[in-house]
Amino acid sequence: MKGSGFLSKIGSLLFTLWLLSLVSFFLIRMIPGDPVRLMVGDRGITEESYQEIKKNLGLDKPILFQYKDYVVKLAKFDLGTSFITRVSVWDEFKEKLKATAELSFFAMLIAISVGLLLGIYAAVKRGTIIDKALMTGSVVGFSMPIFWWGLILILYMSVRWGLTPVSGRISAITDIESVTGFMLIDAWFSDEPWAAFKDAVSHLILPSVVLATVPLASIARMTRSSFVDVLSEDYIRTAYSKGLTRSKVYFKHALRNALLPVITVIGLMMGALLTGAILTETIFSWPGLGRWLLAGVESRDFPVIQAGIFLIGSLVMILNFLIDIIYKWVNPRLRV
Amino acid sequence: MTAITMDHVKDKDSFLSLFSPKQMGVATTGLFFIFSLFCLIALFGPFLMPYSPSEVFTQQILTPPFWQTGGSMAHILGTDDLGRDMLTRLVYGARVSMGVGLLAVFIALTIGGALGFLSSYIGGRVDQFIMRVTDILMSLPSILLAIIVVTILGSGLMPGVIAVSILSMPAMIRLVRITVWDEKEKLYIMANKSLGSQHKTVIKNILMNCKGPILIQCMLTFSEAILNIAALGFLGLGAQPPQSEWGTMLADSKDFIETAPWLLYFPGICILLVVLSFNLLGDYLRDKLDPKLL
Numbered sequence: 001m002k003g004s005g006f007l008s009k010i011g012s013l014l015f016t017l018w019l020l021s022l023v024s025f026f027l028i029r030m031i032p033g034d035p036v037r038l039m040v041g042d043r044g045i046t047e048e049s050y051q052e053i054k055k056n057l058g059l060d061k062p063i064l065f066q067y068k069d070y071v072v073k074l075a076k077f078d079l080g081t082s083f084i085t086r087v088s089v090w091d092e093f094k095e096k097l098k099a100t101a102e103l104s105f106f107a108m109l110i111a112i113s114v115g116l117l118l119g120i121y122a123a124v125k126r127g128t129i130i131d132k133a134l135m136t137g138s139v140v141g142f143s144m145p146i147f148w149w150g151l152i153l154i155l156y157m158s159v160r161w162g163l164t165p166v167s168g169r170i171s172a173i174t175d176i177e178s179v180t181g182f183m184l185i186d187a188w189f190s191d192e193p194w195a196a197f198k199d200a201v202s203h204l205i206l207p208s209v210v211l212a213t214v215p216l217a218s219i220a221r222m223t224r225s226s227f228v229d230v231l232s233e234d235y236i237r238t239a240y241s242k243g244l245t246r247s248k249v250y251f252k253h254a255l256r257n258a259l260l261p262v263i264t265v266i267g268l269m270m271g272a273l274l275t276g277a278i279l280t281e282t283i284f285s286w287p288g289l290g291r292w293l294l295a296g297v298e299s300r301d302f303p304v305i306q307a308g309i310f311l312i313g314s315l316v317m318i319l320n321f322l323i324d325i326i327y328k329w330v331n332p333r334l335r336v
Numbered sequence: 337m338t339a340i341t342m343d344h345v346k347d348k349d350s351f352l353s354l355f356s357p358k359q360m361g362v363a364t365t366g367l368f369f370i371f372s373l374f375c376l377i378a379l380f381g382p383f384l385m386p387y388s389p390s391e392v393f394t395q396q397i398l399t400p401p402f403w404q405t406g407g408s409m410a411h412i413l414g415t416d417d418l419g420r421d422m423l424t425r426l427v428y429g430a431r432v433s434m435g436v437g438l439l440a441v442f443i444a445l446t447i448g449g450a451l452g453f454l455s456s457y458i459g460g461r462v463d464q465f466i467m468r469v470t471d472i473l474m475s476l477p478s479i480l481l482a483i484i485v486v487t488i489l490g491s492g493l494m495p496g497v498i499a500v501s502i503l504s505m506p507a508m509i510r511l512v513r514i515t516v517w518d519e520k521e522k523l524y525i526m527a528n529k530s531l532g533s534q535h536k537t538v539i540k541n542i543l544m545n546c547k548g549p550i551l552i553q554c555m556l557t558f559s560e561a562i563l564n565i566a567a568l569g570f571l572g573l574g575a576q577p578p579q580s581e582w583g584t585m586l587a588d589s590k591d592f593i594e595t596a597p598w599l600l601y602f603p604g605i606c607i608l609l610v611v612l613s614f615n616l617l618g619d620y621l622r623d624k625l626d627p628k629l630l
């Protein structure tokens with residue numbers, strides 16, 4: 001049973017990836033009008049280069065052949081070159097992915113650690129004014145338009161109080177060589193590691209907080225309700241009657257059992273996290289996937305849009321798939 | 337049968353009584369008031385405004401709100417970088433946001449609700465197919481879907497609305513499917529069927545007993561749609577500049593964050609207040625309608 005469940009999961013993952021490839025393939029063909037003319041825009045073009053572009057894109061062949069070519073190229077990570085930068089889309093994607101990954105990682109770190117603590121605190125103080133305040137706060141958190149929240153933070157933290165830089169990943173004067181693509185790591189390879197590291201952190205902190213806001217609110221809420229449930233279980237009473245201290249009961253006995261629904265929520269957040277990342281990157285001029293894709297949409301850079309949708313979509317699906325596996329592994333009850 | 341119908345009548349009365357100030361308490365009444373105010377503004381506000389949202393006052397570019405030095409009562413909340421009246425634009429923006437929210441709920445409820453219902457009522461292959469499609473829709477980051485729609489249809493308010501409605505569909509399909517599924521297995525529906533009731537009666541009975549969760553999902557859809565359309569506007573993918581929409585207004589305010597912060601404050605506060613009051617009302621209703629959930 002276990003094996004076949006895993007296989008069917010892989011099967012459905014592959015099926016969804018295939019559908020995604022269809023969507024990204026037909027996207028360019030669903031736009032009304034001649035794609036080549038659309039791509040070239042108002043610049044105008046000679047008949048010769050028109051035919052050349054058409055041939056380069058493979059648009060002169062029958063549609064099934066085009067799709068076959070597309071899939072073969074996808075398998076080789078050949079996703080074409082950007083019209084604007086003339087760089088291979090795959091290389092650009094890898095570069096931008098690191099920036100987004102760094103931001104998302106720290107956002108999730110904040111969201112999970114603070115969210116868990118606040119959730120537990122609210123559950124322990126259940127029914128008191130603290131609980132009410134925290135839970136109202138969490139509704140404020142996930143009602144927050146984060147693009148506005150980010151601008152407000154910039155206005156106060158950066159512009160008025162001068163605590164953090166306004167935008168970007170690193171100051172222009174700090175000289176960092178790209179070794180891994182992750183600023184916090186690359187900083188250590190520079191001439192002044194400590195200063196560069198501090199600079200990178202100060203750039204990272206505000207965007208991470210903004211991106212963390214909504215997930216933090218949901219995690220706190222989920223933790224509270226799951227913790228409240230667990231605290232009324234028999235084994236918690238047993239733990240108390242054994243004479244264990246409160247903190248031992250909370251963190252050793254209750255937390256472990258309360259975590260499972262929380263993990264589910266965290267897993268479901270991957271897609272939302274990416275959406276948030278796109279908004280956050282726009283506000284803070286963070287050179288990540290979101291800004292890249294949006295710039296592609298603005299300049300009608302079709303290879304970037306096409307590849308971006310396929311790659312980002314696949315990324316989220318694969319992450320979801322992995323989380324699903326981890327989840328089953330953590331929770332033996334689900335291993336049927 | 338009669339017993340069930342009787343129940344419904346009672347249900348209706350108790351549902352309306354949930355909105356009496358006595359039941360709601362001070363805080364919830366306040367929220368209800370804020371939200372109703374926004375509804376009224378969206379409905380009647382535009383008739384009360386002395387200016388048009390695109391009217392440009394070239395002499396009064398970037399006037400601050402009236403309580404700041406340099407502000408005047410002519411433009412209570414100030415003007416923007418083109419000299420348009422902020423209050424007027426906010427009021428028209430309320431109409432756009434609320435309208436989009438309602439439209440998204442309507443589309444999600446009719447199409448999504450119908451699909452969810454069919455999925456669980458028919459079951460089998462149909463169910464599997466619909467579930468697979470919602471799986472895919474749910475695993476794509478919402479913004480990606482919006483970008484797909486906007487790439488095909490071009491950016492604008494209508495493509496934005498379509499994108500937002502598609503986004504709200506999967507959650508509605510799933511919720512309706514699961515509640516109907518639970519309900520149709522219950523004894524009274526079995527009894528209903530075995531007594532030879534028509535499909536119509538059975539369906540009606542199922543739906544009448546699912547309305548609580550569906551109502552709450554509609555509320556969630558509404559507030560999410562408002563956030564999403566504002567986010568799209570902010571990214572330049574939704575409503576386009578001359579249109580006064582809260583997200584687009586925020587995007588315009590970005591460059592004046594230091595010199596004219598009021599451009600930043602008001603649209604954001606409007607979005608937050610509408611979404612927050614609505615979410616808290618939803619919470620309140622959920623607590624009242626289904627104590628099991630919390």
